[in-house]
Amino acid sequence: MPLAGKVAVVDLTKNEITKASIPEKLRRLYLGGRGLQAYLIYNHLKPGADPMSPDNILVVSAGLLTGAMAPAASRTQWGGKSPVTGAIASSNMGGYFGPELKFAGFEHLVVKGASKKPVYLWVHDGEIDIRDASHLWGKDTFETQQMIREELGDEDIKIGCIGIAGENLVRLANFRTGPKDAAGRTGTGCIAGAKKLKAIAVRGRLGLRPADPQRALEYGKEAIDKIMMTKVAKAMGVDGTSYIWNVTNSSGLLEWMNGQTNRFPFGDWHDMTIERFHEEYSTGIAACFNCTVHCRHQFRLKEGPLAGAFGEGPEYNTQTAFGTFGLNNWGDMLQGWHLANLYGIDTTGWCNAVRGVMELYQRGIIDKKVTGGLDLSWSNAKEITPKLMELTAKNKGIGAIIGQGPFGIISELSKYSDKVGYYILHCKGLGKLGNVDRVQPSFSLQIATSTRGADHLRSRPALDHYHLPEAVLEDLYGGKVSSDYTSYEGKPRMVRWHELTYAVVDCIGTCKFQTVFFSPNLPCYEEWAQYLLYNTGMKFTKEELFEIGERVYTLERMINYREAGHTRKDDYPPERSFKEGLEYGLAPVKGIHMDRKKYEKMLDEYYELHGWDNNGVPTPETLKKLELDKEPSHIV
Amino acid sequence: MFKSLPARKQPRDRLLRCLNCFARMDIPARATGYVCPKCGTEYEIAWRAGQAKILGLVDYYKD
Numbered sequence: 001m002p003l004a005g006k007v008a009v010v011d012l013t014k015n016e017i018t019k020a021s022i023p024e025k026l027r028r029l030y031l032g033g034r035g036l037q038a039y040l041i042y043n044h045l046k047p048g049a050d051p052m053s054p055d056n057i058l059v060v061s062a063g064l065l066t067g068a069m070a071p072a073a074s075r076t077q078w079g080g081k082s083p084v085t086g087a088i089a090s091s092n093m094g095g096y097f098g099p100e101l102k103f104a105g106f107e108h109l110v111v112k113g114a115s116k117k118p119v120y121l122w123v124h125d126g127e128i129d130i131r132d133a134s135h136l137w138g139k140d141t142f143e144t145q146q147m148i149r150e151e152l153g154d155e156d157i158k159i160g161c162i163g164i165a166g167e168n169l170v171r172l173a174n175f176r177t178g179p180k181d182a183a184g185r186t187g188t189g190c191i192a193g194a195k196k197l198k199a200i201a202v203r204g205r206l207g208l209r210p211a212d213p214q215r216a217l218e219y220g221k222e223a224i225d226k227i228m229m230t231k232v233a234k235a236m237g238v239d240g241t242s243y244i245w246n247v248t249n250s251s252g253l254l255e256w257m258n259g260q261t262n263r264f265p266f267g268d269w270h271d272m273t274i275e276r277f278h279e280e281y282s283t284g285i286a287a288c289f290n291c292t293v294h295c296r297h298q299f300r301l302k303e304g305p306l307a308g309a310f311g312e313g314p315e316y317n318t319q320t321a322f323g324t325f326g327l328n329n330w331g332d333m334l335q336g337w338h339l340a341n342l343y344g345i346d347t348t349g350w351c352n353a354v355r356g357v358m359e360l361y362q363r364g365i366i367d368k369k370v371t372g373g374l375d376l377s378w379s380n381a382k383e384i385t386p387k388l389m390e391l392t393a394k395n396k397g398i399g400a401i402i403g404q405g406p407f408g409i410i411s412e413l414s415k416y417s418d419k420v421g422y423y424i425l426h427c428k429g430l431g432k433l434g435n436v437d438r439v440q441p442s443f444s445l446q447i448a449t450s451t452r453g454a455d456h457l458r459s460r461p462a463l464d465h466y467h468l469p470e471a472v473l474e475d476l477y478g479g480k481v482s483s484d485y486t487s488y489e490g491k492p493r494m495v496r497w498h499e500l501t502y503a504v505v506d507c508i509g510t511c512k513f514q515t516v517f518f519s520p521n522l523p524c525y526e527e528w529a530q531y532l533l534y535n536t537g538m539k540f541t542k543e544e545l546f547e548i549g550e551r552v553y554t555l556e557r558m559i560n561y562r563e564a565g566h567t568r569k570d571d572y573p574p575e576r577s578f579k580e581g582l583e584y585g586l587a588p589v590k591g592i593h594m595d596r597k598k599y600e601k602m603l604d605e606y607y608e609l610h611g612w613d614n615n616g617v618p619t620p621e622t623l624k625k626l627e628l629d630k631e632p633s634h635i636v
Numbered sequence: 637m638f639k640s641l642p643a644r645k646q647p648r649d650r651l652l653r654c655l656n657c658f659a660r661m662d663i664p665a666r667a668t669g670y671v672c673p674k675c676g677t678e679y680e681i682a683w684r685a686g687q688a689k690i691l692g693l694v695d696y697y698k699d
Contacts, residue, residue, distance in 0.1 A: 226643045229644065234687060246682075247655065247690055250679075275682055467658040521644060524638060526639045542639075546638065
């Protein structure tokens with residue numbers, strides 16, 4: 001049964017492994033996945049630990065329903081203390097790793113300490129072995145996965161691993177599995193590298209029998225039918241998340257050249273559309289575990305040093321990330337994407353860092369003496385990408401600065417100008433995406449208050465773009481929310497609702513893109529309560545699930561308060577969002593930037609809805625209501 | 637507050653919203669261009685699995 005997944009604590013310093021069951025009390029408070037992971041981080045991380053030290057922990061968590069009979073229940077959550085931000089590390093990936101971890105009998109792995117030599121974990125059918133990985137050190141993420149499968153003699157083993165970026169303690173390093181999926185953000189690969197943990201290999205045959213197999217099957221089918229009737233599922237099944245790009249580009253909602261313009265400045269925008277990808281590179285489309293939508297593009301590179309290589313992806317987010325610093329066609333973007341995947345680098349974070357450094361170069365704040373002779377002009381993006389990526393992965397030269405992420409870049413380069421902090425666009429130390437937020441109060445508030453820093457997957461209210469009737473919005477959010485995406489009215493309510501809702505999704509382990517994230521017709525609390533009932537036998541009301549979301553989000557806020565001192569001062573979008581209007585765009589966008597007074601008012605309202613004080617700190621009453629006043633409780 | 641809307645039974649494959657004025661646009665089958673009847677914004681249209689989609693703006697580079 002999905003409830004049977006255990007927690008294993010692996011101490012790499014002592015070479016010890018302990019296993020524990022998860023009590024029902026914790027299930028009712030945190031479900032699993034991201035929720036229990038936050039609990040484990042708060043309980044097991046030594047307060048104030050250096051993220052690069054053995055005191056940090058790496059927590060790998062499958063969702064409560066990951067691997068079970070619920071649509072797209074494929075997700076795995078990776079966390080600890082972030083070497084990029086100093087706050088919570090938190091990253092969620094799809095694919096097949098999480099289900100296999102559950103089939104092997106585990107839901108959470110807590111990796112403590114550090115090994116003296118490279119190791120990998122072999123997790124199989126209730127057992128965990130710590131194995132030598134000296135022969136894997138220095139291998140890329142594709143080779144590593146294949147070598148482990150050959151070594152263990154099973155092609156169906158699923159592997160999460162780091163590349164040489166993680167080995168070299170690059171803060172933007174990620175954990176990767178299969179040809180596409182990554183726990184991309186907040187530096188989980190760097191945490192593993194510091195522990196000399198090259199990979200985690202999983203294989204299980206223990207199964208996950210639902211509490212009520214017949215109803216789980218029938219209800220799963222109903223939910224899939226509902227999902228597949230939506231326009232967005234059909235669009236995703238052909239174009240993947242890149243279906244979004246044409247609309248955001250047309251509206252002027254992409255930030256090119258580090259947010260200096262919102263009109264494509266690098267040639268003909270048609271070369272960036274998903275239509276071009278289909279014509280020139282697509283070889284098919286695949287799916288994650290238990291998904292009927294199929295949004296993973298497959299491609300084969302045609303030119304350059306990696307010609308002939310097979311890959312999957314990229315997502316809209318990566319398309320945007322590479323495009324916005326000057327890779328103006330699919331051939332160049334796919335080369336950059338594939339290189340990052342081989343090295344194990346967070347593409348979103350890396351592209352954000354490169355955009356910022358390129359603007360510093362454009363403005364003459366840094367020159368070739370700082371870049372090691374590299375010409376970081378926007379027009380030179382194609383030529384410099386492989387070299388910059390290699391330098392980043394090897395932690396050398398200008399790459400050693402870029403690979404640290406926003407805080408490191410600001411710290412290293414501020415000696416050249418006090419304006420450096422203005423041009424490195426981030427929230428809480430996590431690099432911002434290539435999307436415009438400054439015209440849309442909900443997006444600005446969302447990236448700024450996100451517990452892991454500037455990011456879309458904690459709380460992005462994509463519905464804000466749909467111009468839905470206000471009666472629908474009021475019904476969904478439980479209060480008045482404007483349907484105008486440039487309006488401030490009701491947006492704190494909207495953002496908080498998405499924060500809690502996505503926290504619940506990440507606890508359950510289903511794909512966010514098959515939830516209310518993309519359409520009000522997609523599954524929401526009512527469906528999740530049914531998935532949980534038929535798979536685990538546990539009854540949750542919709543209100544109870546919402547409260548779990550509040551508990552998890554508040555606990556993450558507490559982790560950030562304890563580890564990084566996050567308060568109101570950390571809940572602002574980049575300064576550029578307040579100062580520079582956009583030069584181009586359709587009527588709703590042109591000339592607009594965030595209004596500071598109205599933003600402050602949104603923050604006040606947002607804190608009040610959460611039950612946090614005016615400085616953004618959870619009040620004692622809120623902690624008591626959510627039973628967080630007893631944490632750390634050390635139950636597991 | 638906690639419930640998704642029911643799945644839609646009517647196909648809406650040719651319906652789009654204008655990005656400028658948010659008016660509904662009913663795109664004729666196989667059209668490759670369309671002008672919003674309310675605000676006049678002119679679009680390039682593409683098709684995917686029988687669904688109309690906005691490819692881009694005709695006057696993208698015009699101020």
